[in-house]
Amino acid sequence: MKAGHKYVYFFGGGKADGTAKMKNLLGGKGANIAEMVNLGMPVPPGFTLTTEACNEFYARKRKYPPGLKKEAEAKLTRVERLMKQRFGDPKDPLLFSVRSGARASMPGMMETVLNVGLTTKTIPTLIKKTGNPRFVSDAYRRLIAMYSDVVMEKAAGIEPEEGKGIRGPLEGLIGKVKGKQGDDADLDLTADDWKSLCTQFKKTVKKVLGKPFPDDPMAQMWGAIDAVFLSWFGKRAVSYRRIEGLPDDWGTAVNVQTMVFGNMGDDCATGVAFTRNPATGDNNFYGEWLINAQGEDVVAGIRTPFAINNVSKVATNKHLPTLQGSMPKLYKQLDGIRRKLDKHYRDMQDIEFTIQHGVLYMLQTRVGKRNGPAAIKMAVDMVKERLITKEVAVSRVRPEQVDELLHPMLDIKAEKTAKKLGTGLPAGPGGGVGQIVLTADRAEQLGNLGEKVILVREETSPEDVHGMKPSQAILTSKGGMTSHAALVARGWGKCCIVGCGDIGHIDFKKKTVKFGNKTLKEGDWISMNGTKGVIYEGRLPMVATGPEKNPSYKKLMTWADQIRRLKVRTNADTPEDSKVAISLGAEGIGLTRTEHMFFGERIWAMREMIMAEDKKGREKALAKLLPMQRKDFFGIFKAMNGRPVTIRLLDPPLHEFIPHEKATQKEMAKRLGVSVKAVAAKADFLSEFNPMLGHRGCRLGITYPEITAMQARAIFQAVVKCRKQRIKVSPEIMVPLVGTSEEFNNQKAVIDAVAVEVMTKSKMKFPYMVGTMIEIPRAVLVADEIAKTAEFFSFGTNDLTQMAFGYSRDDAGVFLPEYVGNKILADDPFQAIDQGGVGQLMKMGVERGRATRKKLKIGICGEHGGEPGSVGFCHEIGLDYVSCSPFRVPIARLAAARAVLAEKDRKRKKKK
Numbered sequence: 040m041k042a043g044h045k046y047v048y049f050f051g052g053g054k055a056d057g058t059a060k061m062k063n064l065l066g067g068k069g070a071n072i073a074e075m076v077n078l079g080m081p082v083p084p085g086f087t088l089t090t091e092a093c094n095e096f097y098a099r100k101r102k103y104p105p106g107l108k109k110e111a112e113a114k115l116t117r118v119e120r121l122m123k124q125r126f127g128d129p130k131d132p133l134l135f136s137v138r139s140g141a142r143a144s145m146p147g148m149m150e151t152v153l154n155v156g157l158t159t160k161t162i163p164t165l166i167k168k169t170g171n172p173r174f175v176s177d178a179y180r181r182l183i184a185m186y187s188d189v190v191m192e193k194a195a196g197i198e199p200e201e202g203k204g205i206r207g208p209l210e211g212l213i214g215k216v217k218g219k220q221g222d223d224a225d226l227d228l229t230a231d232d233w234k235s236l237c238t239q240f241k242k243t244v245k246k247v248l249g250k251p252f253p254d255d256p257m258a259q260m261w262g263a264i265d266a267v268f269l270s271w272f273g274k275r276a277v278s279y280r281r282i283e284g285l286p287d288d289w290g291t292a293v294n295v296q297t298m299v300f301g302n303m304g305d306d307c308a309t310g311v312a313f314t315r316n317p318a319t320g321d322n323n324f325y326g327e328w329l330i331n332a333q334g335e336d337v338v339a340g341i342r343t344p345f346a347i348n349n350v351s352k353v354a355t356n357k358h359l360p361t362l363q364g365s366m367p368k369l370y371k372q373l374d375g376i377r378r379k380l381d382k383h384y385r386d387m388q389d390i391e392f393t394i395q396h397g398v399l400y401m402l403q404t405r406v407g408k409r410n411g412p413a414a415i416k417m418a419v420d421m422v423k424e425r426l427i428t429k430e431v432a433v434s435r436v437r438p439e440q441v442d443e444l445l446h447p448m449l450d451i452k453a454e455k456t457a458k459k460l461g462t463g464l465p466a467g468p469g470g471g472v473g474q475i476v477l478t479a480d481r482a483e484q485l486g487n488l489g490e491k492v493i494l495v496r497e498e499t500s501p502e503d504v505h506g507m508k509p510s511q512a513i514l515t516s517k518g519g520m521t522s523h524a525a526l527v528a529r530g531w532g533k534c535c536i537v538g539c540g541d542i543g544h545i546d547f548k549k550k551t552v553k554f555g556n557k558t559l560k561e562g563d564w565i566s567m568n569g570t571k572g573v574i575y576e577g578r579l580p581m582v583a584t585g586p587e588k589n590p591s592y593k594k595l596m597t598w599a600d601q602i603r604r605l606k607v608r609t610n611a612d613t614p615e616d617s618k619v620a621i622s623l624g625a626e627g628i629g630l631t632r633t634e635h636m637f638f639g640e641r642i643w644a645m646r647e648m649i650m651a652e653d654k655k656g657r658e659k660a661l662a663k664l665l666p667m668q669r670k671d672f673f674g675i676f677k678a679m680n681g682r683p684v685t686i687r688l689l690d691p692p693l694h695e696f697i698p699h700e701k702a703t704q705k706e707m708a709k710r711l712g713v714s715v716k717a718v719a720a721k722a723d724f725l726s727e728f729n730p731m732l733g734h735r736g737c738r739l740g741i742t743y744p745e746i747t748a749m750q751a752r753a754i755f756q757a758v759v760k761c762r763k764q765r766i767k768v769s770p771e772i773m774v775p776l777v778g779t780s781e782e783f784n785n786q787k788a789v790i791d792a793v794a795v796e797v798m799t800k801s802k803m804k805f806p807y808m809v810g811t812m813i814e815i816p817r818a819v820l821v822a823d824e825i826a827k828t829a830e831f832f833s834f835g836t837n838d839l840t841q842m843a844f845g846y847s848r849d850d851a852g853v854f855l856p857e858y859v860g861n862k863i864l865a866d867d868p869f870q871a872i873d874q875g876g877v878g879q880l881m882k883m884g885v886e887r888g889r890a891t892r893k894k895l896k897i898g899i900c901g902e903h904g905g906e907p908g909s910v911g912f913c914h915e916i917g918l919d920y921v922s923c924s925p926f927r928v929p930i931a932r933l934a935a936a937r938a939v940l941a942e943k944d945r946k947r948k949k950k951k
């Protein structure tokens with residue numbers, strides 16, 4: 040099959056087989072380690088087993104391809120020569136870490152085993168060499184704990200319930216020793232404590248897992264490599280890939296790397312840092328470190344991390360030493376590396392480093408996660424710094440990140456008087472209001488029911504991800520800005536506060552949590568300001584921020600507007616919404632729903648029309664509605680000031696305007712001067728088995744042309760009024776739910792007749808367009824016929840999806856989540872256009888429509904118009920514009936620009 044194929048890539052001593060470009064093969068971690076080595080940075084040497092090796096491993100039923108083991112062992116020998124040490128050598132042993140690394144970072148999902156190679160033979164030498172028995176025993180117990188958990192339990196297919204795995208009893212043993220001595224931190228345990236713990240650990244492993252902890256270095260190494268490959272199909276990794284939409288066939292790489300130690304004394308340290316501030320985007324070195332510690336200690340939130348420099352300081356570590364202050368030379372070296380990496384990658388990097396006896400080692404670099412405001416600032420700054428082009432800047436900011444700027448915040452006024460429960464680190468910006476829940480499962484359960492919940496934990500782990508997603512906000516008592524909760528929340532742009540020291544005991548039995556000396560219960564409301572890191576009691580009001588004052592945002596959006604071809608309109612029914620949408624960049628209205636204008640006091644005229652016995656009676660009632668509608672349209676036209684405005688004629692079935700309960704029917708009868716019986720009879724008469732497929736849309740206008748006529752009259756009279764005041768207007772009248780060209784022509788005739796009437800009366804000529812929604816599959820099929828008279832199309836993808844799938848919009852919620860969960864559908868088709876099916880109908884509609892009318896203007900006004908992936912699709916099939924709710928306008932603008940860039944990218948790749 041793949042004889043002679045290279046499965047193992049070496050790195051170290053200033054040279055690496057791989058480069059940063061080889062992420063697919065070496066995984067992100069392996070490729071970037073290779074790159075750092077090639078850049079001449081200090082990286083402990085080692086080798087990478089490729090993702091192909093992983094895929095082969097699975098293809099061969101969990102066996103390695105021939106030659107792979109030999110290849111790896113040859114690379115191991117190269118490391119040994121470079122280090123002048125040997126793996127498993129009782130005289131001077133080399134130790135390894137075995138690290139996973141997929142193409143994309145999957146925080147905490149995959150496994151890593153440290154200190155591989157510690158055995159009863161190598162331990163005594165190491166103690167002699169380091170003169171530090173405490174360190175060696177500490178390293179050994181870490182190895183036993185990680186190895187038994189990752190290799191002997193998880194990889195062996197034992198998937199114990201949460202908190203029931205081998206880690207529990209092992210941690211219990213440590214707890215016992217600590218308890219005996221009344222100690223708190225790990226640092227206070229002595230060499231003898233750790234030594235005796237190692238012995239107990241091994242006994243417990245044997246007892247619980249039925250197998251001894253291996254004492255052979257090669258067995259340890261291959262066991263760990265197997266385990267990393269196996270973790271690719273572990274429960275957590277699989278569920279993470281489902282949420283993030285990552286494919287299974289990527290596979291993971293494995294990095295076997297020489298161990299360096301940050302915990303051998305006070306001239307040792309470890310840390311995690313960002314080349315720019317990931318929360319604000321400021322071009323400052325930002326990070327956390329710990330003296331005398333292993334890397335995982337910083338992320339795990341066991342100790343409060345120090346700030347690496349003054350600008351990284353936050354409330355919890357204000358008084359603690361900085362790396363810059365404690366080890367200035369090393370800080371300078373690290374800062375140099377930071378600048379070099381930031382420039383070289385032309386993007387903010389998230390780095391891991393360890394200092395062993397005063398020598399700096401780089402362990403990892405990768406593109407760092409950032410929140411929306413930071414993403415925008417960094418992208419725009421890097422264009423100014425001439426590191427990237429405007430196009431790259433636009434393609435680098437995800438539409439969801441722009442959304443964060445539009446996120447609501449807690450009302451500042453309410454915050455001033457609210458009762459403060461505590462403070463913590465501001466890990467995810469914006470406001471969050473919800474009811475306390477204490478477990479991820481409960482958060483998932485309630486969150487998916489639409490309840491607003493805030494997940495409160497000591498810290499989070501990858502096992503909590505399913506409950507973090509549906510929470511409004513996340514709050515933890517431990518951990519720093521690089522803790523799991525912070526990273527995950529930042530990725531999602533979710534409100535998050537970590538390291539809130541005011542949180543005391545969480546009692547899972549009583550379902551309570553203490554804030555200082557105040558006890559709150561699960562279900563109690565709290566509010567969070569994730570930008571400042573403050574938690575309040577109760578349910579505070581939220582306000583929208585608006586991005587107008589953010590210069591980087593403005594710049595980025597100007598670039599996006601220069602790049603995009605699609606126009607972006609908004610769905611708005613009032614002058615106020617129209618103004619908001621314009622301020623957010625809308626170029627017109629793609630959908631004004633007129634039915635919203637018949638509620639409130641106006642519903643009585645509407646009801647009068649519905650109750651009328653004949654056309655005359657209906658016209659009398661409609662005459663009351665006319666001036667109100669005229670006023671509505673005038674207001675919108677004025678606000679839009681010449682931009683195109685698409686107005687849809689009445690769409691919903693009439694029974695939506697009639698009360699169905701006795702009491703309200705009585706009220707209606709009284710007010711309209713008819714009998715209760717008549718009202719009830721009308722309601723009965725109008726009720727439908729399937730209202731979605733019933734008497735609605737143009738079917739109403741065809742049965743009652745006087746409704747269409749009144750609406751057209753109101754529109755045209757508003758046009759006349761505007762023109763008299765020198766306000767420009769471009770009305771586009773849209774007929775809903777058309778399935779045949781005859782339906783459309785019928786309605787167009789009514790509208791055109793009214794236009795002539797209004798023009799004659801006002802002695803004024805004005806342009807207008809009449810077009811149709813394309814939302815019934817049949818309309819797609821006869822689009823060429825309809826386009827003979829229709830001057831524009833607008834895809835109503837909500838109804839089109841409903842009718843293409845045969846899923847009732849109102850009832851599909853029962854089974855759609857299951858469909859998506861089981862991959863029967865990739866996405867909810869009411870959120871993202873089903874490109875393979877409904878999308879094909881759209882494509883056909885475009886082609887057939889434009890076959891008749893070459894320049895037919897075509898848009899979309901369904902919910903999908905603001906969903907980034909769907910916007911991209913609309914670009915591809917050649918629509919003229921998308922229309923979406925005002926707050927999604929910036930998202931659509933950016934998505935439309937990114938679609939152009941993606942298209943260019945595809946063409947470029949094709950040429951190659």
Ligand code: ADP
Pocket residue numbers: 083135136137138139146147148149150151153296297298299300309333334335391393402403
């Ligand atoms: P993750 O993908 O979860 O970040 P890593 O492979 O980076 O996993 O390993 C987790 C931690 O283990 C690192 O943060 C680092 O502190 C530590 N580590 C990994 N390899 C080494 C090594 N060669 N020497 C010292 N520490 C290491």
Ligand code: MG
Pocket residue numbers: 391403
């Ligand atoms: Mg890492």
Ligand code: MG
Pocket residue numbers: 775776814835837838
């Ligand atoms: Mg519709």
